[in-house]
Amino acid sequence: MNAPTTDQLPVVVIGAGPVGLAAAAHLVERGIEPLVLEAGPSAGTAVRGWAHVRLFSPWAEVTAPAAEKLLAPTGWVRPDGATYPTGGDWAEQYLQPLADVLGDKVRYGVTVTGVARAGRDRIVDAGRDEQPFTIHIETTEGREERITARAVIDASGSWSTPSPLGGNGLPALGEKAAGDRISYRVPDLKDPAVRARYAGKRTAVVGSGDSAFTALAYLADLAKEEDGTHAVWILRRGITGSTYGGGEADELPARGALGLRAKAAVEDGYASAVTGFRTAAVERSGGQLVLVAEDGHRLEEVDEVIVLTGFRPDLSFLSELRLGLDERLQAPTALAPLIDPNAHSCGTVYPHGVNELSHPEKDVYLVGMKSYGRAPTFLAMTGYEQTRSIAAALAGDQEAAERVELTLPETGVCGGAGLFDEPEAAQAGVGGGCCAAPATLQIGVGAPAISGGC
Incomplete structure (x- = not known):
């Protein structure tokens, strides 16, 4: 043959x-x-x-x-x-x-x-x-x-292959060792086990795209029902007029609403924003984690970290x-x-x-x-x-x-x-793209929630 x-x-x-x-x-x-x-x-x-x-x-x-x-x-x-x-x-x-x-x-x-x-x-x-x-x-x-x-x-x-927590594109010191407390996905808070992981906890959300917006909005909703739940939103740059996307002027109302939900989470006190913070290390402090910036600045302890940096x-x-x-x-x-x-x-x-x-x-x-x-x-x-x-x-x-x-x-x-x-x-709003396209922002690194082999 x-x-x-x-x-x-x-x-x-x-x-x-x-x-x-x-x-x-x-x-x-x-x-x-x-x-x-x-x-x-x-x-x-x-x-x-x-x-x-x-x-x-x-x-x-x-x-x-x-x-x-x-x-x-x-x-x-x-x-x-x-x-x-x-x-x-x-x-x-x-x-x-x-x-x-x-x-x-x-x-x-x-x-x-x-x-x-x-x-x-x-x-x-x-x-x-x-x-x-x-x-x-x-x-x-x-x-x-x-x-x-x-x-x-x-x-x-x-x-x-999600991007790591480290501000230089490489894993932060201690990031791998703290892997049991770090997630690189938008949490599904309808899952009882996932909900229990974040309920009543302080969670750092790292990222500036739609994935981070989604996580902040989800955690804000959880905070309304579970006392002690709080999100710490970590941004590698400062907050500007475009940080939350297009808002009501966004070409995609659904995407604009997402940014407004994240903004409301901060303004209503369910989340606090930390700007200009590029993570260099993750340290354990008892049962919690401490994020340390490149300049040595240390954040207050958190229980969980959600990394949404692309x-x-x-x-x-x-x-x-x-x-x-x-x-x-x-x-x-x-x-x-x-x-x-x-x-x-x-x-x-x-x-x-x-x-x-x-x-x-x-x-x-x-x-x-x-x-x-x-x-x-x-x-x-x-x-x-x-x-x-x-x-x-x-x-x-x-x-x-x-x-x-x-x-x-x-x-x-x-x-x-x-x-x-x-x-x-x-069914509200106009069409969108496939699966991993955060709004174009002037800060940080886009953090697509979902790519899925698209």
Whole structure:
């Protein structure tokens, strides 16, 4: 039997989140065989990690057209496009059904540990582009395997690598040792165990984006019911007029309301703000923690710390590939200027595709949140356009690959973690982005609540 040619090999997609599954749907539409590798036990495993958080985006903006085409023959009907799903809704009502339709094209419980050119480390030039890729994986049973692929689309997101507490981008001294008291997620206070963790406690919330706003609002609600509950909001810079976002003037009423809720938490005394504080160390004091700043300033003891300082891509398993990444954002070089959070919100990011996502290593693409590196302004719709363009390029349709087929709403939508819990409230306001886009602020570091392999 003859060995398959490179073109007959599958395209490996890393991650069965929203953008990874959209990539698979676009590949199927183009007659290209995908193989989706998901580390978790189900589709949207990362999304399920923030199942309690409601998106700023309505259903109409978080489903991919190619995916809907695959789902249609099964009788699947998209939920009301004007309503806003929670992460749990998104996973159960869209992502899992899509993965089920893809069937054995999706493998669960598989962790990618390395990607390389077959027989070529990153030093070797000779015949490099002609070689297929070899993907090293490990199953949940501890078994190692090798998969050969014609191309690799990395949609693994950044949910698994939250940025640390330390103000210099590295873990603060003592941060790891205090890990039992430090969380990097917006708490689900409807969970009795989580509620008990924070009820009647002093909790430091570190971050300046929508995730921090959400945590502050949740803790303020808890403080109204549980005496002794108090939040200490730690900001790396000062409070300015834009600290709380756009408020009533925000293009997204839901996002504006979120900032106003955080502001009310401070003004009503349920939270206190500490500005200009860059954490250098965490020390234990009895059963509590003390945060110490770079200048030696020490805060009053707290019981818990919630760190919401953003996410970053895990590039470790791509070390044998030749990636072209911006030195600041860790995003593809051509994409970085378009998504720089110093200049752009998600509404001003131009739709982009294969040209902006290409690397020196041919046929390797980072998509979704992974493509944005440390920039927080990602939209699900943008990720769907990315994968449409890449699938077209892999099919040899360069004209379609370079054609822009996405028009973002004029509102300049951004996504993030919403606070809506009631269905009627969740229908208020205008659309948003996917899953990890805090408001563009002039202070601190954006802290997306949810990335989920988007």
